Amino acid sequence: MMTIIQWILLGAALFSVGLYGVLTRRNAVLVLASVEIMLAAVNINLVAFDTYLSDPAYTGQIFALFVIALAAAEVGVGIAIILMIFRNRHSVDVDELDLMRY
Amino acid sequence: MIDYHAILPEIILALTVLAVLVTDLVTKDKYYAAVVGMAGLFATMIPLLTLALCDDLAGCSGELPRVLFGGSYVVDQYAVVLKAVFVFAVFIALLLAVAYLESDRYYEGEFYFLLLAAALGGVVMSSSRDFLTLIIGLELVSGPGFLLAGWRKGDERSNEAALKFFIIGVTGLALLLMGVSLVYGITGTQLFAELAATPQAIVDEPVFALGLLFVLLGFTFKISAVPFHVWTPDVYEGAPTPVGAWLSVGSKTAGFVGLLTVCYLAFPQVSNLWGPALWLAAILSMTVGNFVAIQQTNVVRLLGYSSIAQAGFILAPFGAAAAAGADLQQAFAASVTYLVIYAVMNLGAFGVVIAVGTRLKTYELADWSGMYRWSAGLAILVGAFFLSLAGIPPLAGWFAKLAMFSATIAVGDIWGYSIAVVAALNTVVALVYYTKVVKTAFFDPVPDTIDVAALEGMDVAPPMQLALGITAVLVLVLGVFPGLVSTLAQYSSEVVTAAGL
Numbered sequence: 001m002m003t004i005i006q007w008i009l010l011g012a013a014l015f016s017v018g019l020y021g022v023l024t025r026r027n028a029v030l031v032l033a034s035v036e037i038m039l040a041a042v043n044i045n046l047v048a049f050d051t052y053l054s055d056p057a058y059t060g061q062i063f064a065l066f067v068i069a070l071a072a073a074e075v076g077v078g079i080a081i082i083l084m085i086f087r088n089r090h091s092v093d094v095d096e097l098d099l100m101r102y
Numbered sequence: 103m104i105d106y107h108a109i110l111p112e113i114i115l116a117l118t119v120l121a122v123l124v125t126d127l128v129t130k131d132k133y134y135a136a137v138v139g140m141a142g143l144f145a146t147m148i149p150l151l152t153l154a155l156c157d158d159l160a161g162c163s164g165e166l167p168r169v170l171f172g173g174s175y176v177v178d179q180y181a182v183v184l185k186a187v188f189v190f191a192v193f194i195a196l197l198l199a200v201a202y203l204e205s206d207r208y209y210e211g212e213f214y215f216l217l218l219a220a221a222l223g224g225v226v227m228s229s230s231r232d233f234l235t236l237i238i239g240l241e242l243v244s245g246p247g248f249l250l251a252g253w254r255k256g257d258e259r260s261n262e263a264a265l266k267f268f269i270i271g272v273t274g275l276a277l278l279l280m281g282v283s284l285v286y287g288i289t290g291t292q293l294f295a296e297l298a299a300t301p302q303a304i305v306d307e308p309v310f311a312l313g314l315l316f317v318l319l320g321f322t323f324k325i326s327a328v329p330f331h332v333w334t335p336d337v338y339e340g341a342p343t344p345v346g347a348w349l350s351v352g353s354k355t356a357g358f359v360g361l362l363t364v365c366y367l368a369f370p371q372v373s374n375l376w377g378p379a380l381w382l383a384a385i386l387s388m389t390v391g392n393f394v395a396i397q398q399t400n401v402v403r404l405l406g407y408s409s410i411a412q413a414g415f416i417l418a419p420f421g422a423a424a425a426a427g428a429d430l431q432q433a434f435a436a437s438v439t440y441l442v443i444y445a446v447m448n449l450g451a452f453g454v455v456i457a458v459g460t461r462l463k464t465y466e467l468a469d470w471s472g473m474y475r476w477s478a479g480l481a482i483l484v485g486a487f488f489l490s491l492a493g494i495p496p497l498a499g500w501f502a503k504l505a506m507f508s509a510t511i512a513v514g515d516i517w518g519y520s521i522a523v524v525a526a527l528n529t530v531v532a533l534v535y536y537t538k539v540v541k542t543a544f545f546d547p548v549p550d551t552i553d554v555a556a557l558e559g560m561d562v563a564p565p566m567q568l569a570l571g572i573t574a575v576l577v578l579v580l581g582v583f584p585g586l587v588s589t590l591a592q593y594s595s596e597v598v599t600a601a602g603l
Contacts (some may be wrong), residue, residue, distance in 0.1 A: 063286070085265060
């Protein structure tokens with residue numbers, strides 16, 4: 001029997017891993033993947049809380065469905081932008097995107 | 103039974119979005135897609151007006167607020183005013199975009215489609231009274247924004263702007279969602295009205311505060327408040343300038359709508375937590391935005407930093423009132439006043455920057471020298487909009503500043519007075535760079551590299567003339583008759599959590 005604490009720790013850990021990935025990864029595709037990990041952590045949280053609260057309206061689970069749809073839309077947009085950059089520069093290294101600063 | 107009159111603006115706007123896409127498919131002249139879009143925007147304004155004036159109309163029953171879908175969607179005075187701001191902002195952005203897109207080979211129909219979809223997101227956000235609807239609306243504003251920022255596909259600056267905006271936006275979304283999941287976990291609801299009624303025992307839990315912190319972080323990304331502002335000038339500079347105009351007004355207003363509604367309606371009982379946070383963000387945004395703006399040589403970047411500073415001014419009354427525990431309604435009205443006036447004058451400022459930019463093909467301030475010699479009209483408009491942003495009477499900006507100062511001073515306390523002093527100092531700093539632009543345009547000699555005769559011969563495209571005309575007239579009218587906008591803001595401060603519950 002798993003308790004709510006274990007699920008929330010999993011969610012928090014995944015979220016931290018994702019945030020760490022966003023901040024440190026240099027490849028844009030991996031940054032995108034890290035964001036997806038953060039959103040997955042949110043889903044775990046939502047569903048875990050929903051079951052824990054035995055929410056009669058299933059708010060958490062429905063919310064999770066919407067988050068999945070949002071995440072899919074974000075990936076679509078993100079991959080389109082990354083592809084566009086790859087065509088122009090033949091690289092998706094985010095550190096090289098420094099034409100504009102200050 | 104669904105109150106169709108209440109959601110008629112959304113329905114019309116959604117149909118317009120689809121109609122634009124279809125027009126783009128069936129016509130060769132993509133200009134028509136924009137015409138359809140504008141017709142749709144006018145049609146959207148009609149139900150907004152009938153909703154606002156329902157009491158005075160024959161055959162119209164039911165008054166505001168109208169509560170729909172179990173309290174998750176409320177059309178109240180605040181929502182109607184903000185919806186009108188979004189429709190106005192996208193209308194001006196559309197006018198600016200038409201001339202810009204026609205000037206070169208860009209995808210047009212898709213552009214209008216995405217722009218209007220973003221406006222629909224803003225309109226939905228204004229009425230959202232639960233987190234789910236709010237976040238869907240927010241993403242409908244942001245998603246098209248990412249794509250529009252990268253519209254100049256071959257331009258590496260535009261690519262860079264799109265990716266920066268995307269990564270920042272999505273990270274902000276993830277933080278916001280994490281906060282919402284934590285708040286949901288501890289309270290068991292995501293409806294604002296129920297959150298506001300959370301028992302004190304639950305509010306005292308640290309998880310509640312953590313969730314609130316994540317939610318605030320998510321929104322600070324959107325309104326580009328310090329310390330999450332670094333993306334703003336880069337995105338405005340890299341993106342096509344009409345998109346910069348939309349992002350600086352539409353996208354930013356969406357962030358403010360989210361932040362203000364969430365703070366005011368969902369978390370009023372913990373204003374001692376988010377109040378000081380917003381107060382600090384306001385002070386930092388004004389100071390950092392203004393001081394960095396002074397050093398800018400590119401006009402679009404200058405407007406980017408100026409919009410960061412203006413975000414600080416918008417937040418100031420609300421943050422100070424919440425931090426001091428004073429009455430929030432007046433501060434709320436002051437913030438909305440500032441937001442509405444900012445929308446008008448910033449669209450105008452971007453409009454004139456685009457008009458000059460399409461002639462000069464550069465946004466460097468040095469090349470603007472002596473604009474008065476080759477186009478007196480544009481130079482005067484530069485003067486009008488930039489001095490309005492600086493807050494000089496009789497242009498609309500002064501009243502925004504006045505409302506902001508009187509609301510912060512009315513708060514009293516150390517919170518109110520301190521932020522009023524900081525804002526006053528910042529207004530002076532802001533005057534330096536706004537007047538620098540105006541001085542350059544009017545009094546500096548024309549550089550040798552600029553061919554005055556060729557520039558004199560060029561006309562401003564008709565849609566752009568219309569956009570500049572509307573914003574210029576509004577900046578003057580709102581400055582001379584500020585009662586209009588303050589009535590609007592007072593009206594909009596009648597925010598209702600959910601009367602049905």
